[in-house]
Amino acid sequence: MADQSVLQTLRLNYLFSEQYSFPINWTYFESTIPYAMIRLIRKGNATFVIDDTVYQLQKDDIIYIPQGCKLQCEAHTDDFTFISIRFTAAFPSSDIDMWSKLVGYDMKTQCQDPQIIYYFNCIIRERDSSKLGKFLLLRGYLELILAYLIDSSDGSAPERTAKPRTVNTDNKNDNRAQFIVDYMINHYDTALNIEELARMVNVSSTTLRRLFKQHTGKTPSEFLLDLKMMVAAKKIVETNERISDIAYMVGIHDPNYFTRIFKKNFGVTPYTYRERVRGL
Template sequence: MTSGKLRKKEGFHGQKAIVIPRKILVQKEAGSKLLSSLFITDIGYYPKAKFHYRERPNGADQHILIYCVEGKGWARICKKEYDIRPGDFFIVPASCEHIYSADETDPWTIYWVHFKGITSDEIVELFLDQLNGNKSFVHYTDERTRMFNNIYSHLEKGYGTENLWFANTSFGSYLASFLARESPTETTKKNNIIGSSIEFMTKHTDQLLTVEEIAQSVNLSVSHFTALFKKKTGYSPIEYYNHLKVQKACQYLMFTDLRVKEISYKLGINDPYYFSRMFTKLMGMSPNIYREKKKQ
């Protein structure tokens, strides 16, 4: 723990920070639903922040994100303790008692943001659920640093609605980057697997593929493929496959004179009534009504 005589809240060589005047935040938040959704109140960068220490027994009014890129530190958040190393980040929910500090011998370099907004509580809950705690790790990317610097530079230009809108909209993407915690290589590999499987489905909308056949096309077990596919797309493979069939059916209905029965056969579905029910469920109208509306 940092010595009491050497504790510093700020004042580090090369630091930069912006605290947006609270009066401006109140005015902008009250006048714009867009800006009130998610907005930055304070933002900064502390390089090699020796003796950095903050203690808030009653928590802060805002949620806090701190991202360590070099050095070490520690944090105690709502009575849970965490060691912080390069690549680690942690979330401090608003009103949560906390202490955090740089390591004395190898002080951290951190990017930090305080934020509020109508959606901020839900976002923080999502983080805590995904992380199963307050801390996690992300692989460093230049893009994340560029995003932070871009946000910071826009706030430096002033607090006009356009600058605040750009900074806070970009901040949503910046936050989201911390939920994608896989390495770029792992992400690319998994995206390629999902992309290949979707391409395989698209080429075979005229058949009735099984999940086993789709999984086999990317050399994965059914259980592994199904879990990965649903995590990436939000749908099971067969649900997604049916969406592709209906998408193809829409093209037939718009650009050909094929009867519904013929379209069903072209999609590998031998029961036209089943096809019509599936189409109606996904599109909210029958194939015939869809065709009529598109001709109007």
């Protein structure tokens, strides 16, 4: 475990957060994760495989997913729900992801503190806030969660003999990409053009694609489509709106295309998703 003076130099960058719900047998095929993640399981059971380690997860488990690892997941119950927070954490003297070395490369914690669960919910609530201090709040809640994980760790997690994981620590790049992320979150239902987005931050469209991919792990079009699907999934579960109307609300005017993309992302049609998550 690192001493306090080392922890004080930690550079933390909140990226994105969302609550997801998936039906039984949902599978996330193995992918390399370009940022760190913390996930709080809210409902159901699932298996997560992080590199070569298998984790069986249940309600109130917190799983730390290191930047640069390989992740695959499978849900074993209907309405498998978790809150996911994406971030990067590094030290000014190095681009190496040393955060993993503080708590072990992978870590699962059964959360015993309702205040920590409250912090996860606060992050989801504040994510869409228009407050000027939004990102200070988001980073503050994230720091409280990370502090809990550090304090809950006994330092015995095995350290892998893996290649060092490199973190992009160019704050200027992150700030420009984060501006576009924020804009997309607030305008997900409109037609967004990459050239117009690039002009907002005074870079070329090619540069924006590169910065955005470094910052989020996705291209702008991939991120925007994922965002539309997340918003749509939430509306499908929480409202009785027609599926075609929800598609229109998120800026997709072809219901058939919406259904195809939704099934590709969630494994089932929007109608089946609504029935399964609601337990109908």
